Amino acid sequence: MPRLLATMAACAIAVISVLHAAPAPGQTASAQLLTLSCSGCHGANGRSPGQMPPLYGRSAEMIAQALREFRADQRAATVMNRIAKGYTDAEIDAVAREIATTWR
Amino acid sequence: MSTLSRRDFAKFIAAGAAAGAAIGAPSVWAQGRTRGRVVVIGGGWGGATAAKKIRQMDRAIQVTLVEPSASFVTCPFSNYVIAGWRQINQITHNYNALASRHGVTVVRDTAQAIDGAAKRVRLAGGRTLNYDKLIVAPGIDFRWGAIEGYDERASEKMPHAWKAGPQTLLLRRQLEAMADGGLVIMTVPANPFRCPPGPYERAAQIAYYLKQRKPRSKILILDAKDAFSKQGLFQDGWQSQYPGMIEWVPLSRDGAVTKVMPNELTVETQLGEKHRGAVVNVIPPQFAGRIARDSGLANASGWCPVNPATFESTQAQNVHVIGDATIAGAMPKSGFAANSQGKLAALAVVNALNARPHAAPTFVNTCYSLIAPEYGISVADVFRVTDAGIVAAPNAGGVSPRQADAAFRRSEAQYALGWYASMTQDIWGA
Ligand SMILES: Cc1cc2nc3c(=O)[nH]c(=O)nc-3n(C[C@H](O)[C@H](O)[C@H](O)COP(=O)(O)OP(=O)(O)OC[C@H]3O[C@@H](n4cnc5c(N)ncnc54)[C@H](O)[C@@H]3O)c2cc1C
Numbered sequence: 226m227p228r229l230l231a232t233m234a235a236c237a238i239a240v241i242s243v244l245h246a247a248p249a250p251g252q253t254a255s256a257q258l259l260t261l262s263c264s265g266c267h268g269a270n271g272r273s274p275g276q277m278p279p280l281y282g283r284s285a286e287m288i289a290q291a292l293r294e295f296r297a298d299q300r301a302a303t304v305m306n307r308i309a310k311g312y313t314d315a316e317i318d319a320v321a322r323e324i325a326t327t328w329r
Numbered sequence: 330m331s332t333l334s335r336r337d338f339a340k341f342i343a344a345g346a347a348a349g350a351a352i353g354a355p356s357v358w359a360q361g362r363t364r365g366r367v368v369v370i371g372g373g374w375g376g377a378t379a380a381k382k383i384r385q386m387d388r389a390i391q392v393t394l395v396e397p398s399a400s401f402v403t404c405p406f407s408n409y410v411i412a413g414w415r416q417i418n419q420i421t422h423n424y425n426a427l428a429s430r431h432g433v434t435v436v437r438d439t440a441q442a443i444d445g446a447a448k449r450v451r452l453a454g455g456r457t458l459n460y461d462k463l464i465v466a467p468g469i470d471f472r473w474g475a476i477e478g479y480d481e482r483a484s485e486k487m488p489h490a491w492k493a494g495p496q497t498l499l500l501r502r503q504l505e506a507m508a509d510g511g512l513v514i515m516t517v518p519a520n521p522f523r524c525p526p527g528p529y530e531r532a533a534q535i536a537y538y539l540k541q542r543k544p545r546s547k548i549l550i551l552d553a554k555d556a557f558s559k560q561g562l563f564q565d566g567w568q569s570q571y572p573g574m575i576e577w578v579p580l581s582r583d584g585a586v587t588k589v590m591p592n593e594l595t596v597e598t599q600l601g602e603k604h605r606g607a608v609v610n611v612i613p614p615q616f617a618g619r620i621a622r623d624s625g626l627a628n629a630s631g632w633c634p635v636n637p638a639t640f641e642s643t644q645a646q647n648v649h650v651i652g653d654a655t656i657a658g659a660m661p662k663s664g665f666a667a668n669s670q671g672k673l674a675a676l677a678v679v680n681a682l683n684a685r686p687h688a689a690p691t692f693v694n695t696c697y698s699l700i701a702p703e704y705g706i707s708v709a710d711v712f713r714v715t716d717a718g719i720v721a722a723p724n725a726g727g728v729s730p731r732q733a734d735a736a737f738r739r740s741e742a743q744y745a746l747g748w749y750a751s752m753t754q755d756i757w758g759a
Contacts (some may be wrong), residue, residue, distance in 0.1 A: 275750025308693060310726070311722040
């Protein structure tokens with residue numbers, strides 16, 4: 226019995242160290258979720274395999290500015306103007322930052 | 330694990346399993362390195378998305394995907410196979426990348442029963458899978474018999490082609506065999522059903538084929554409702570591309586079909602009017618896939634209520650339901666929506682297994698439809714979760730402009746192809 230307890234204690238330590246070895250939580254969930262809406266068209270990590278414009282490698286400033294222009298109907302669009310109108314300024318900044326820093 | 334020897338590790342597993350069984354320790358003990366086990370039922374738009382995203386977000390979570398088919402034929406773009414300008418292999422995807430690149434365990438079987446108390450899924454092949462979190466994404470089933478005479482056998486004469494695969498090819502063959510001047514009948518159910526704009530896109534695509542090969546033919550749409558998705562855009566497109574070819578009969582003009590006679594290729598409406606076609610495409614009324622209904626996840630409507638912030642079932646703990654099977658407020662039953670919900674459920678599960686908080690979600694949906702290969706239209710929405718459930722963000726979204734030139738429609742058609750390429754890569758690709 227004592228041996229089993231000792232083994233279990235070792236387990237507990239092992240389990241804890243495994244949990245701590247996991248990647249850090251990273252960005253806030255809401256920004257991550259926002260970007261997940263974009264990848265459906267722009268491709269996983271913005272690497273569009275087809276006719277959609279790719280987004281990877283773009284700066285946060287470029288993405289945020291484009292979204293603001295789409296939202297204000299100041300940039301030619303077929304669909305982005307309709308989508309951009311659904312987001313607040315804070316969300317536009319968050320999604321632009323998240324894409325620029327995590328889509329590789 | 331580097332501090333433990335191999336022998337210690339074996340003991341660790343054994344002790345963990347014993348402790349788990351004896352004192353109900355969290356499954357992470359019994360599983361060694363695993364943060365949790367997730368089982369996903371259904372490898373379609375919702376389920377395959379969720380399985381892959383969980384593995385991308387957290388490699389320490391074990392994911393098992395249960396799907397009876399070795400490959401998956403998408404309903405999106407199947408209307409173009411029916412029209413003859415896409416091949417079925419171009420809309421067929423497999424699970425190789427999910428398994429080899431993303432470490433999803435793909436089990437080719439059918440889930441037969443869910444034991445929510447024991448957190449177990451029994452498969453038709455006899456195996457049992459244990460889970461910490463379950464994601465159920467079985468899509469739709471047809472309400473056979475809801476239209477008198479329309480059962481699975483009748484669908485061999487009057488195809489639905491509303492689950493893609495052999496039925497898609499059957500409808501295509503029937504159109505090819507039809508003589509010029511034939512009448513194609515389509516029957517469309519009341520809401521809610523899979524892909525609200527789908528029947529009207531299909532009418533346009535069938536007309537596209539007939540216009541080239543059988544120009545004296547006509548299409549009669551018998552509809553169990555009085556209004557439909559992107560209606561103005563569709564009617565404009567039908568009129569400009571296929572003048573006089575497509576007639577739409579709404580509910581209020583006796584459009585609801587209540588009975589079919591498959592051997593006579595005849596359908597009968599509510600008021601008893603009979604229509605005989607050369608080809609008859611019956612899109613039957615639907616409900617959530619059987620496993621969801623059999624497991625108590627659906628309510629009296631036949632669809633599954635969920636918590637909109639997580640898509641966790643309101644009728645079972647640790648079970649998420651996504652895709653067409655759900656009641657998702659203003660979100661339509663679309664592949665895009667199922668993908669969006671799959672990502673949300675993945676994040677909700679990863680957050681829960683990591684004891685992290687879960688933020689309020691937003692979703693997007695866009696449905697492209699092609700009136701012709703170079704004539705695209707769309708409806709787009711951003712959705713938010715409010716006290717009233719999932720609602721479309723006001724002042725955003727909506728349909729393509731009614732007044733737009735050919736170049737605009739051509740761009741949208743190009744983007745429709747781009748959407749399909751991105752989305753299927755995102756779901757089934759490497
Ligand atoms: C003609 C047509 C055109 C369409 N066009 C579009 C479009 O352009 N854009 C768009 O966004 N949407 C479109 N859709 C809608 C889209 O196909 C659906 O909304 C989408 O497939 C829903 O995804 P899902 O995951 O809920 O179900 P599905 O994609 O149907 O996946 C369900 C999976 O679950 C499996 N399954 C079922 N029961 C079990 C079980 N007991 N055990 C194991 N596995 C099981 C099935 O085999 C299937 O693979 C279209 C639909 C049709 C019919």
